[in-house]
Amino acid sequence: MSNDPRYISNLTRDTYAIILAGGRGSRLHELTEWRAKPSLYFGGKFRIIDFPLSNCINSGIRRIGVVTQYKSHSLIRHIMRGWGHFKKELGESVEVLPASQRHSENWYQGTADAVFQNIDIIRHELPKYVMILSGDHVYRMDYAGLLATHAESGADMTVSCLEVPTPEAAGAFGVVEVDESGRILGFEEKPQLPKHLPEDPEKCLASMGNYVFNTEFLFEQLKLDAQNEGSERDFGKDIIPSIIKDHQVFAHRFRSALSNEEAYWRDVGTLDSFWLANMELLSPTPALNLYDAKWPIWTYQEQLPPAKFVFDDDDRRGMALDSIVSGGCIISGATVRRSVLFNEVRVCSFALVEDSVILPDVVVGRNCKIKNAIIDRGCIIPEGSVIGYNHDHDRAKGFRVSEKGVVLVTRDMLGLPVGYE
Numbered sequence: 404m405s406n407d408p409r410y411i412s413n414l415t416r417d418t419y420a421i422i423l424a425g426g427r428g429s430r431l432h433e434l435t436e437w438r439a440k441p442s443l444y445f446g447g448k449f450r451i452i453d454f455p456l457s458n459c460i461n462s463g464i465r466r467i468g469v470v471t472q473y474k475s476h477s478l479i480r481h482i483m484r485g486w487g488h489f490k491k492e493l494g495e496s497v498e499v500l501p502a503s504q505r506h507s508e509n510w511y512q513g514t515a516d517a518v519f520q521n522i523d524i525i526r527h528e529l530p531k532y533v534m535i536l537s538g539d540h541v542y543r544m545d546y547a548g549l550l551a552t553h554a555e556s557g558a559d560m561t562v563s564c565l566e567v568p569t570p571e572a573a574g575a576f577g578v579v580e581v582d583e584s585g586r587i588l589g590f591e592e593k594p595q596l597p598k599h600l601p602e603d604p605e606k607c608l609a610s611m612g613n614y615v616f617n618t619e620f621l622f623e624q625l626k627l628d629a630q631n632e633g634s635e636r637d638f639g640k641d642i643i644p645s646i647i648k649d650h651q652v653f654a655h656r657f658r659s660a661l662s663n664e665e666a667y668w669r670d671v672g673t674l675d676s677f678w679l680a681n682m683e684l685l686s687p688t689p690a691l692n693l694y695d696a697k698w699p700i701w702t703y704q705e706q707l708p709p710a711k712f713v714f715d716d717d718d719r720r721g722m723a724l725d726s727i728v729s730g731g732c733i734i735s736g737a738t739v740r741r742s743v744l745f746n747e748v749r750v751c752s753f754a755l756v757e758d759s760v761i762l763p764d765v766v767v768g769r770n771c772k773i774k775n776a777i778i779d780r781g782c783i784i785p786e787g788s789v790i791g792y793n794h795d796h797d798r799a800k801g802f803r804v805s806e807k808g809v810v811l812v813t814r815d816m817l818g819l820p821v822g823y824e
Contacts, residue, residue: 485703
């Protein structure tokens, strides 16, 4: 791959990025009942959509469209507040592309249809390449490498892929079969017996849901797909399988830029994976470094006072250990261990919070004990509540307990007004 900065800048300048951010996130249950998955909070102060958006900006791609559909109010509000400062007259923009029946009477029917219905907007940008990105994964990636792979291979389409242990991919990921040159020979959506890598029978290549197309080739394939009555209008299920035989479709292996090892990427699509990905950030040297000034994760943030820890008595001491505590939080004579606290969380005296993810504006009452939990935004936990210690009791209170024992608590479960995003 050429490292000439001018070569890379030309590639990124000639690219328009479409971020598909209309996902429902049904496996997150009540956590996405009032918000799209890409607008879900992550890492103490961010939302998931901030990661692909930051990847674009840090990679030099500054023309971006965000496709929205499912319960998108909080997502659109966040994008307008945090990403609405780009200047169109300088050749940069982050635009929201809601489902608006531009080319049919239907809302977006699938990932391919979401792009097809915005063909006129993309064409107006006159890009040489169109990059299509999933909006609901957490990762850091320099897209310049993906673009260079695409340009230098002479591909019509390039699929960004991760090396995944074969048992882990079974029934979970779209899997590509490649030859030694990286050309894709086959694609299966969530196969039970994935095709392994030519050089390693223990691993396979899983699609990340990120693609690069030559613009006119993309338009041609989307129009053909729109005419196919049997299509599900999906890139993985329809577009890729239909083109790999007669066109140049290549895989790009996503690796860490520093070590050439498998890079950090998380699909936080279940309660357990969402909880675990947040817990991983508490490591002294986490795989996802949110403190790297050379690759910042941008977001919208309110102007809040610093976190405060009060009382230093023998029987109540405000402290947080091995934790992330965001602005506006007050730990008042309580103990927080191995937890992620988002903005403006209040933990009152004699409470104990352990191994938990506490979303913004939560109040944990006096003498509460909480562990292995996800507390949704705006919850007020009554004084003396015990959560995460007895799952039968948790279920009896109406809380959801995940397969691995993580307890989800939402406002609705506590009898509080719902719809707080």
